[in-house]
Amino acid sequence: xxxxxxxxxxxxxxxxxxxxxxxxxxxxxxxxxxxxxxxxxxxxxxxxxxxxxxxxxxxxxxxxxxxxxxxxxxxxxxxxxxxxxxxxxxxxxxxxxxxxxxxxxxxxxxxxxx
Amino acid sequence: xxxxxxxxxxxxxxxxxxxxxxxxxxxxxxxxxxxxxxxxxxxxxxxxxxxxxxxxxxxxxxxxxxxxxxxxxxxxxxxxxxxxxxxxxxxxxxxxxxxxxxxxxxxxxxxxxxxx
Numbered sequence: 001x002x003x004x005x006x007x008x009x010x011x012x013x014x015x016x017x018x019x020x021x022x023x024x025x026x027x028x029x030x031x032x033x034x035x036x037x038x039x040x041x042x043x044x045x046x047x048x049x050x051x052x053x054x055x056x057x058x059x060x061x062x063x064x065x066x067x068x069x070x071x072x073x074x075x076x077x078x079x080x081x082x083x084x085x086x087x088x089x090x091x092x093x094x095x096x097x098x099x100x101x102x103x104x105x106x107x108x109x110x111x112x113x114x
Numbered sequence: 115x116x117x118x119x120x121x122x123x124x125x126x127x128x129x130x131x132x133x134x135x136x137x138x139x140x141x142x143x144x145x146x147x148x149x150x151x152x153x154x155x156x157x158x159x160x161x162x163x164x165x166x167x168x169x170x171x172x173x174x175x176x177x178x179x180x181x182x183x184x185x186x187x188x189x190x191x192x193x194x195x196x197x198x199x200x201x202x203x204x205x206x207x208x209x210x211x212x213x214x215x216x217x218x219x220x221x222x223x224x225x226x227x228x229x230x
Contacts, residue, residue: 004156032217043118043221044157044205089156093217101147101170102217104156 002027006090006105013080013112021075021108023064023090031092033057033066033073034102038087047075047088080112116140118222120206126228127196135191135225139208146189147219148181149205157205163189196229203227 007022025033035047035057048057053068062077073090090105119138127133139146145164149157150173159173165186174181178196183189193200203226207219 034217036221041223043223044207044219045221046218049217091156091217101159101162102157102219103159104149106154106156 002031002092002094002103004090004092004103004105006108008106009109011108011110013110015082015112015114016079019075019077019080019110021088021110023073023075023105025071025073025092027092027094029094031094033064034091034093035062035064035073035075036089036091036104038089040086044089080110082112082114085110085112118206118208118220120222120225122225123223124226126230128230129196129198131196132192132194133196133227135204135227137189137191137206137222139187139189139206140210140220142210143208143220144211145209146183147207148189148191149207151203151205151224153202160191193227198229201227201229
């Protein structure tokens with residue numbers, strides 16, 4: 001079945017540091033890939049997505065590129081802020097199946113210190 | 115309402131009790147999902163509704179779990195004879211017809227169930 005593996009946290013960075021959170025996937029079809037973020041006390045929300053190979057999703061300074069050859073979708077940001085502290089979830093969806101059903105990775109907690 | 119609303123936010127149950135968790139999706143959203151999130155883990159799919167029809171319940175862990183959405187809006191997840199391993203955050207998410215097949219779900223804050 002489909003699965004998503006992401007690096008374990010917590011990841012602790014100083015403000016303005018470069019961020020990478022690794023994500024790899026296994027899927028039988030041609031999934032779409034997503035990063036969701038959960039800020040403290042809030043529900044998960046979509047951060048960015050890419051629907052086909054070589055697409056780059058971007059939002060709020062975060063970027064991730066759909067790499068079919070390495071089955072990866074690593075999240076990057078050039079300069080993190082304290083307000084980026086949250087849990088980040090990589091996810092995939094086979095959009096031909098069950099509407100929007102998402103398969104999530106285990107989540108990576110990011111802590112940014114001033 | 116403006117977002118997906120879940121209640122109760124916190125529930126403590128004694129082992130063997132029945133619990134009911136409610137989800138109010140965003141008005142007009144066709145699709146509704148329930149996920150289970152164990153501590154330190156990612157959400158895992160439980161079940162999916164399109165309007166009032168339960169199209170996929172393959173993720174429900176046992177026949178003690180039951181979900182319904184009788185009028186195609188509010189949904190209830192019921193857990194009978196709760197066990198300690200049922201302790202988790204139960205997330206509800208909804209999606210509009212236009213967002214079908216785009217992967218964008220709107221999540222509630224979840225209901226945290228603790229079974230003693």
